[in-house]
Amino acid sequence: MSEHHHDHDHSELSETELRVRALETILTEKGYVEPAALDAIIQAYETRIGPHNGARVVAKAWTNPAFKQALLEDGTQAVGTLGHVSRVGDHLVVVENTPDRHNMVVCTLCSCYPWEMLGLPPVWYKAAPYRSRAVKDPRGVLADFGVTLPKETEIRVWDSTAETRFLVLPMRPDGTEGWSEAQLAELVTRDSMIGTGFPKRPGAPS
Amino acid sequence: MDTGAAARATAAVPSIPRDDEGPVFREPWEAQAFAMALTLHERGLFTWSEWAAALADQIKRAQAEGDPDTGETYYRHWLATLERLIAEKGVATTENLHRYRDAWDHAADRTPHGKPIELRPEDFSG
Known part of the structure; x- marks a missing residue:
């Protein structure tokens, strides 16, 4: 993907995405598939897509103060040093939850959605009601x-723009002193990194 | 959703990447391609054994052309198989698939970043 030049004036779809969309449109027009039925299948797997790097990034920030500082200063660069993310996107900004401030992210779905992290x-994230109400x-x-x-x-509500995507760094749950990064990563939910949830508490059923 | 259908698919097509709980996907489009095959199978367009044979053939051809077939390209072969079977079954010609692909490309080009990309009739003339 490194050769993929990003033009911010318009959207881009990869060659593969174009072919998938072409197929879906034709099959829909011919009555072979219904988009809603496809969505239902995909939704059943929505937690099973992508490498979920976000949880590992959050767990590392909880255990490694130097990494956390680097992450908050320059998310793209800090995540890049982990070496397991193929493409973090143009500019990843990590916003930290504290007792005084809770962060929440909204964004419309475009081809640059940071699924590499999350x-x-x-489905609700892509929906207009969430987007409009999250701000108001x-x-x-x-x-x-x-x-x-x-x-x-x-x-604070962060609205993703063409150049910038946001990842919420949730607060580390109490009662996790001495936990390993891998154990902590298990507690980090997708919603906690969007800001619409908290990490799981230790001992809570998964 | 009918998880039974997905379970039957993974049983009939043993090469589908999975873990204990079912298929796993690396990227959203892979799940879309999976869902389309599942739906077309339920519509009776092909049987799973027919699908598995076509997919195996596709993978064999790609290997002959130098594909390492490490699993990373699995759903690329899956997508190519979908396109081929759809053409063979007379659902859509290869030319038509190309026309729609170009239209989506056009739609992406005129859509400002951050807005959902939607297909319009004029995308077919561009």
Whole structure:
């Protein structure tokens, strides 16, 4: 993918994506498939797509203060040093949750969705209601996800742009002192890296 | 979704990359290609043994052309098999597939970054 030049004025689809879309359109027009039925199948696997590098990145930041600092300063470069991410995209900004501030990410689906970090985007993430409400009423949206925050916690909503994608660095759960990176990574959920959830608590059923 | 259908697919096509819980995908498009084959099978367009034979043939041809077949290219072969079977079954000609591919390319080009890419009739004339 390194030869893939990115033009920010318009969207790009890879040759493979173009062929997949062509097939899907033709099959839909001819009545062989229904997009909703395809979505249902894909949705069943949405947690099983992509290498889920985000969880490893978060776990490393929890255990390695130098890496965490580097990550917050330049997400793209810090993730690049891990060597297991093929393409992080143009500019990855990592935003840290603290007791005073909760971060939340919105974005429309485009060909540059950072699934390399987060896996496949969930269906609700692509939906217009989430996108519009997340900005206007983040606390209400979080409540829908079962996330309640103290009144004094500021909520910042980050809207992904052509150049910039965001990854939330959630707070490390209590009771995980001495845990290994691999153990910690198990606690990091996709939603906690979008900001619509918390990491799993130690001992909670997975 | 009917997880039974996916289970039957992985049983009938043993080469599908999977772990204990079922198929795994490296990229979103791979799941799309998988879902299309699953749906077409349910529509009766082909049997799984027919699919497996066509896929094996596709992989053999790619290997002959130098594909290392390390698993990374698995769903590329899967996609090529879909295109071939669809042409063979008379659902869509190769020319038609190319026309739609070019139209999507055109649609991507005129879509500002960050907006969903949608196909419009004029994309076919560009």
